[in-house]
Amino acid sequence: xxxxxxxxxxxxxxxSDPLFSSHLTMSxxxxxxxxxxxxxxxxxxxxxxxxxxAAALSGMIDRLVVQDLVTRTEDVNDRRVxxxxxxxxxxxxxEGIITAGVAKQRQLLSRLSAEELTIVAQAMxxxxxxxxxxxxxxxxxxxxxxxxxxxxxxxx
Numbered sequence: 001x002x003x004x005x006x007x008x009x010x011x012x013x014x015x016s017d018p019l020f021s022s023h024l025t026m027s028x029x030x031x032x033x034x035x036x037x038x039x040x041x042x043x044x045x046x047x048x049x050x051x052x053x054a055a056a057l058s059g060m061i062d063r064l065v066v067q068d069l070v071t072r073t074e075d076v077n078d079r080r081v082x083x084x085x086x087x088x089x090x091x092x093x094x095e096g097i098i099t100a101g102v103a104k105q106r107q108l109l110s111r112l113s114a115e116e117l118t119i120v121a122q123a124m125x126x127x128x129x130x131x132x133x134x135x136x137x138x139x140x141x142x143x144x145x146x147x148x149x150x151x152x153x154x155x156x
Contacts, residue, residue, distance in 0.1 A: 011101050018096040027052075027060050029097075031068065032086065036094045040085035042075065069093060 011017075024032070034049055035041060041049070042081070047057040061084055064070040069090035075081035087096065109117060 013106060016102045018093070019100065022093060022097065024093075026058075028064055030071075031060060031064065031084075032090060032094045035070065035084065035086045036091070038096070040073075040083045043072075043084055046084055064090070110115075125138045 022029075030050060031046065034046060038049075043054065043057060043061070047054050050057065052060075061070060063073055065072055067085055071085050071087055072084050073085070075083050109120065112120065
């Protein structure tokens with residue numbers, strides 16, 4: 001863990017990272033990350049995901065619309081619903097932020113020998129395997145929690 005933290009600190013010192021050149025607030029970054037992950041969302045759904053009210057979300061979205069990073073459109077099935085999505089520029093900004101470390105990692109890995117790269121690849125495969133197992137366990141636990149809650153609700 002110590003080596004991993006040292007590596008993260010070395011990467012964090014790289015001021016060419018697009019996150020440092022963006023002028024996004026933390027709330028705006030969260031909105032864009034959620035839209036990047038989930039696609040176009042209804043305003044109410046996005047507000048629930050962020051844990052904010054509709055009025056607060058509206059102001060944040062207004063500022064992102066002015067910057068041409070998100071769009072606000074009418075839902076085709078319900079004109080009362082506004083759908084929020086990333087623009088092409090918004091997608092480029094968020095993808096740049098998400099993948100910022102990839103070029104740095106590629107450059108770093110190019111300095112390693114074939115034998116060292118094999119070791120790194122094996123270690124990464126182990127981490128990916130365990131992360132997948134953990135995600136599956138958490139999903140199963142979440143389903144069990146929902147099933148238990150449904151049972152409790154139906155008994156009352």
